[in-house]
Amino acid sequence: MGKWFVLLLIIVPALEIGLLVLSGNAIGVWPTILLIILTGILGAWLAKKEGLNTIRTAQLQMQNGEVPGKLVLDGICILVGGAVLLTPGFITDAVGFFLLIPYTRAIIKALLERIFAKLIQNGSIIYFQKK
Numbered sequence: 001m002g003k004w005f006v007l008l009l010i011i012v013p014a015l016e017i018g019l020l021v022l023s024g025n026a027i028g029v030w031p032t033i034l035l036i037i038l039t040g041i042l043g044a045w046l047a048k049k050e051g052l053n054t055i056r057t058a059q060l061q062m063q064n065g066e067v068p069g070k071l072v073l074d075g076i077c078i079l080v081g082g083a084v085l086l087t088p089g090f091i092t093d094a095v096g097f098f099l100l101i102p103y104t105r106a107i108i109k110a111l112l113e114r115i116f117a118k119l120i121q122n123g124s125i126i127y128f129q130k131k
Contacts, residue, residue: 081105084096
């Protein structure tokens with residue numbers, strides 16, 4: 001897992017730089033910079049909106065005596081999505097918006113649920129449930 005992370009830390013920035021250079025050549029430097037700033041602002045607004053909605057839903061569930069388990073994955077996706085949107089670049093922006101939009105976030109949540117279930121089944125993660 002660590003090897004993939006290191007590889008991503010090398011490849012993604014290189015691809016981002018290449019896309020930014022291509023964009024700068026295609027539409028100009030200032031439009032490219034403006035586009036990066038606009039996606040950052042839009043991403044920050046969307047992360048705040050989705051984060052507050054998730055917190056409100058979790059509070060309502062807890063008031064009703066429910067455990068907001070699935071909302072934890074929403075929170076993780078929103079946090080990561082907001083963080084990568086603050087990183088300049090078009091690839092990270094696409095990933096960030098994918099994690100922030102509820103419909104596409106559901107795809108990632110389903111994938112994460114399967115990964116966590118497999119890790120729990122393998123014994124890599126120990127899960128305690130209070131009864």
